[in-house]
Amino acid sequence: MRIFTFDNSFIRELPGDPEQGPRVRQVDGALHSAVSPAAVSSPHVLAYSVEMASTLGFTPEDIASDDFARTFGGNGLLPGMQPYATNYGGHQFGVWAGQLGDGRAISLGELITEAGQRWELQLKGAGRTPYSRGADGRAVLRSSVREFLCSEAMHHLGVPTTRALSLVTTGDAIERDMFYDGHPRDEPGAIVCRVAPSFIRFGHFELPSSRGDTALLKQLVDFTIRRDFPELEGEGVALYADWFKQVCERTAILMAHWMRVGFVHGVMNTDNMSILGLTIDYGPYGWLEDFDPDWTPNTTDAGRRRYRYGQQPNVAWWNLSRLAGALAPLFDGTEALQAGLDHYAAVYQSHDRAYMSAKLGLETIRDEDMALAQSLHELLHQAEVDMTLFFRGLGDIDLAAPSLEPVWAAFYDDAKREQCAPAFDAWLMQYARRVALDGVPDALRRERMRAVNPRYVLRNYLAQEAIDLAEQGDASGIYALLDVLRRPYEDQPRMERFAGRRPEWARVRAGCSMLSCSS
Numbered sequence: 001m002r003i004f005t006f007d008n009s010f011i012r013e014l015p016g017d018p019e020q021g022p023r024v025r026q027v028d029g030a031l032h033s034a035v036s037p038a039a040v041s042s043p044h045v046l047a048y049s050v051e052m053a054s055t056l057g058f059t060p061e062d063i064a065s066d067d068f069a070r071t072f073g074g075n076g077l078l079p080g081m082q083p084y085a086t087n088y089g090g091h092q093f094g095v096w097a098g099q100l101g102d103g104r105a106i107s108l109g110e111l112i113t114e115a116g117q118r119w120e121l122q123l124k125g126a127g128r129t130p131y132s133r134g135a136d137g138r139a140v141l142r143s144s145v146r147e148f149l150c151s152e153a154m155h156h157l158g159v160p161t162t163r164a165l166s167l168v169t170t171g172d173a174i175e176r177d178m179f180y181d182g183h184p185r186d187e188p189g190a191i192v193c194r195v196a197p198s199f200i201r202f203g204h205f206e207l208p209s210s211r212g213d214t215a216l217l218k219q220l221v222d223f224t225i226r227r228d229f230p231e232l233e234g235e236g237v238a239l240y241a242d243w244f245k246q247v248c249e250r251t252a253i254l255m256a257h258w259m260r261v262g263f264v265h266g267v268m269n270t271d272n273m274s275i276l277g278l279t280i281d282y283g284p285y286g287w288l289e290d291f292d293p294d295w296t297p298n299t300t301d302a303g304r305r306r307y308r309y310g311q312q313p314n315v316a317w318w319n320l321s322r323l324a325g326a327l328a329p330l331f332d333g334t335e336a337l338q339a340g341l342d343h344y345a346a347v348y349q350s351h352d353r354a355y356m357s358a359k360l361g362l363e364t365i366r367d368e369d370m371a372l373a374q375s376l377h378e379l380l381h382q383a384e385v386d387m388t389l390f391f392r393g394l395g396d397i398d399l400a401a402p403s404l405e406p407v408w409a410a411f412y413d414d415a416k417r418e419q420c421a422p423a424f425d426a427w428l429m430q431y432a433r434r435v436a437l438d439g440v441p442d443a444l445r446r447e448r449m450r451a452v453n454p455r456y457v458l459r460n461y462l463a464q465e466a467i468d469l470a471e472q473g474d475a476s477g478i479y480a481l482l483d484v485l486r487r488p489y490e491d492q493p494r495m496e497r498f499a500g501r502r503p504e505w506a507r508v509r510a511g512c513s514m515l516s517c518s519s
């Protein structure tokens, strides 16, 4: 394999832990600890992302080489790599949890591409680190397939996200109690190499701040701005204020995207919030199928539903306020931080409105249009209608003679469809009148709607089918999904089966409708 350029700025410029290796410990005054991936029995590259490989400069021959499987399975390093785990804290389910850190993620270094882009490579599931607490530092194949596929699917949907280069099976079994019900079983282990310009999380700032270590906090903020926000100018508190505002803005845009495509993250703890506004840490996530703002795929959160679909924009605001609290020692007063939070609300609102208007195919958005959207949401909920299929199909309805027929396939329950049909007909008449006001030709409206309403999303049952095959060593399901999800807004001939409603068997099957944090 050719020699890659690494510039490991995080560990070069920020203070590290003097102790090396995975002994579990509290790490004070340092943001990272040197630790190597632990060897696995037989690393095998089950799948990789062609786009990410080519962006990073790995050729198909590189991918096929023993070196690649060794490196991305955690059994070796390429020249220039310097493995480490980072130190962060976080609020989990609303409660301050103290030091968490990369318990099963090990960064290998920051690769600089020939085009000059910086991409940090991070193995997830590569063994114990000082931050593993009581756990094994490993990841099961099912959750690794889910992270690998969704990272790439989100990218192609145009949603900011960390990426994935490779999915390597380890040949080792690991024990998991999938539903925390006292029935652990052995499952195949795997390692995803995920990739992002930065894996810095809100929790990285919260930890030094919680310990009163303002010097370390300041060092991290200065580093983050310099490396990850090079477009920001100025200095001192004004620069910090601009930066916080940027973080708020990116987070707002991310939330608007999640709501647009019907994505539910499932575990929006502050340690799972990227400073770059990327979707990060794919765990018990899911896609809304029958539209329900109270839905969460995460069984661990089923009681309170803190992280349900409709709550995500508010949770992001709450998480940003925790970040603001952590940054407060660097500011004089709270005004600039409050301004950032207000900016979040304004940006979220404007993006949400713009996306809603685009989803409905409207030229401009007025307050009455948001009411129109709201009444549609209520109908979709009441009648158990598939969000993705309905919005995609809405463009096909002939507004000269509106009828629900083109979207019948979006209904999960025929009786509810019949029952709600008059309300839908009334809504469609109102919608047709509204569309007519714009005077946009039908074909153009349809084309615009198709650009924001995906035809293909990574439904949990589709991921589960790919996992079932992967557990037999067969990557064909993964590649079939990667392929179709590469162009989620295009109708693809012979791919209808990936665009269908969730089948009835998947309503109750584990992994399809219910997921736990066990991974």
Ligand code: AMP
Pocket (backbone or CB within 6 Å): 100, 101, 102, 103, 104, 105, 131, 132, 133, 135, 136, 137, 138, 139, 267, 271, 272, 281, 283, 517, 519
């Ligand atoms: P998550 O809920 O996946 O975001 O994880 C929360 C925290 O638990 C992070 O500090 C993780 O690194 C850690 N963690 C989760 N699973 C494991 C594991 N199998 N081994 C070690 N640490 C883990």
Ligand code: MG
Pocket (backbone or CB within 6 Å): 271, 272, 281
């Ligand atoms: Mg996490």
